[in-house]
Amino acid sequence: MSAPPFELLGLDHLLLHVQDMAEAERFYCGVLGCTVQHRMPHHAMLELSAGVTLVDTADANGAWATDGATQGRNIDHFALLTDGWDETEMRGWLTSQNVPIEEERAEEREFSFYVRDPSGNLVELLKRT
Numbered sequence: 001m002s003a004p005p006f007e008l009l010g011l012d013h014l015l016l017h018v019q020d021m022a023e024a025e026r027f028y029c030g031v032l033g034c035t036v037q038h039r040m041p042h043h044a045m046l047e048l049s050a051g052v053t054l055v056d057t058a059d060a061n062g063a064w065a066t067d068g069a070t071q072g073r074n075i076d077h078f079a080l081l082t083d084g085w086d087e088t089e090m091r092g093w094l095t096s097q098n099v100p101i102e103e104e105r106a107e108e109r110e111f112s113f114y115v116r117d118p119s120g121n122l123v124e125l126l127k128r129t
Contacts, residue, residue: 005093006085012126013047013054015076021046024057077114077122085127087111 018024025046028034034048034055044059058076094101094115102122103114113125 005089006082006125006127009081009083011053012079012081012124013056014078015045015056015058017076018057018059021057021059028055028057077124079112079124079126082125082127090125 016024021044025036025048028048028050029036032050034050036046037049037054038047039045040047046057048055048057090113091101094113099115101113101115103112105112105114105124109129111127111129115123115125117123
């Protein structure tokens with residue numbers, strides 16, 4: 001097996017479906033000491049800092065949050081922070097490994113490919129620019 005064309009930096013974030021955003025914010029910030037990094041009302045989300053890892057909370061009743069969600073499953077995906085890859089090379093690598101890209105996301109300073117592991121878990125391969 002050859003080496004992947006990127007450097008794995010660590011776990012970037014987890015996205016949790018929650019029932020009550022205010023209650024989740026009180027728990028993660030008030031009890032566990034997280035801080036709010038971003039409020040994303042257009043996604044019904046909060047991005048919370050938990051040290052070097054982010055915990056994103058999404059309203060389970062939010063329009064996009066329920067897409068593909070199964071009752072009792074509250075983790076949408078996890079993100080691995082990566083670096084050192086070129087988009088074309090990464091596409092080729094994933095294709096050669098028979099790993100289809102399910103979704104792509106490009107934002108101001110981030111680019112992601114979303115793929116599934118063999119058990120069906122959604123994994124975000126995140127690169128910051």
